[in-house]
Amino acid sequence: MNIFEAIILGIIQGITEFLPISSTGHLTLAGRLMNLISDSNPEQWTAFIAVIQLGTLIAIIIYFWEDLTNIILAFFKENLGERKNYKDQSTNSRLGWLVIIGTLPVVIIGLGFKDFIEGAFTKNLYVISASLIVLAIILAIAEKTAKFKKEIKDVTIVDALIVGLAQAVALIPGSSRSGTTLTAGLFLGLNREAAARFSFLLSAPAIFASGMLQLYQALDFLNNQMIFVLTISTIVSAVSGYFTIDFLLKYLRKNSTFIFVYYRIALGIIILILISFNVIKP
16 A cells, blocks of 8 residues: 555545445445455455544544543543432533443444454445445435434433444444434434534544554554554544534534435445446455
C-alpha cells in the first residue's frame, strides 16, 4: 500500500463510518479494486480497517469533547462520589450507564465470533451487497414508521440495549454501525438528530476496543512502511470523520435518511454488476 492509497482509504473511512452507508463495505470494495486484500490472510485487512477506525474515534472525541467530559464527570460523581439511585441521576450520568449497557452486546458477540468476523466470509462482496440492500429497506421502514418524538434524555435502559444489539448487527459487513444504530433509534421513536448523536456516543467504546485489540494483534506483521501508511490513513480518517459528523447532524435536523437508502440500494446493485462482469472478485 502506498501513501496515495492510504489517503484514499482514510477519506473513505472517515466519511463512511458516520454516514449510514457502511465503512467496511466501502473499504472492502476499494481494497478489492486496488488489489489490497489478500485472500490467504484476510485478517490483515480486518486489522487495517479496525486500526484506522481509531481515527474516527479521535473525530468523535474532539467533536463531542464537551458532551463526553460532562458524561464522564457526572457518572463518576453520581456513582462513586455522591451516590444516587439511577432514577435520581442527571441525564449525563444516566447516559454513562446507557453507553455501558449499549456496548455490552457488541463486546460479547464480537469476542464470541471473533474468528468468523476476521475470516474470508466477512470480506465477501456478495455478503456486503446483500447487507447494503436489506438494511436500506429496513431503514426505509424505520423512516416511514418513526414518531421522531424522543430526545436523548428520553432514552431508557431497554432502548440502549436494543440499540446496542443493533450495533452488534453491524459486525456483518455492509450493515453499517451508524446505519443499524440509527435505524434502531428511529424505530424506538427518537428524532433523527438524537438517534444519530446517541449512535456516535455509543460507538466510541466499541471503536476503541476493536481498534486497540486489532492494533495489538497486528504488531506481528507491521513493518515501518505499514506503520507509516496506517498513521496516514488514521489521521486522514480523523479529519474527514470530524467534518462528516458535523454534516450529518446538521443534515438530519431538516432532512430524512432516504438519500442514504437510495445510495445503499444503488451501491449494492453496482457491486453485483461489477462481480457479474468479473471486474472485481467477490
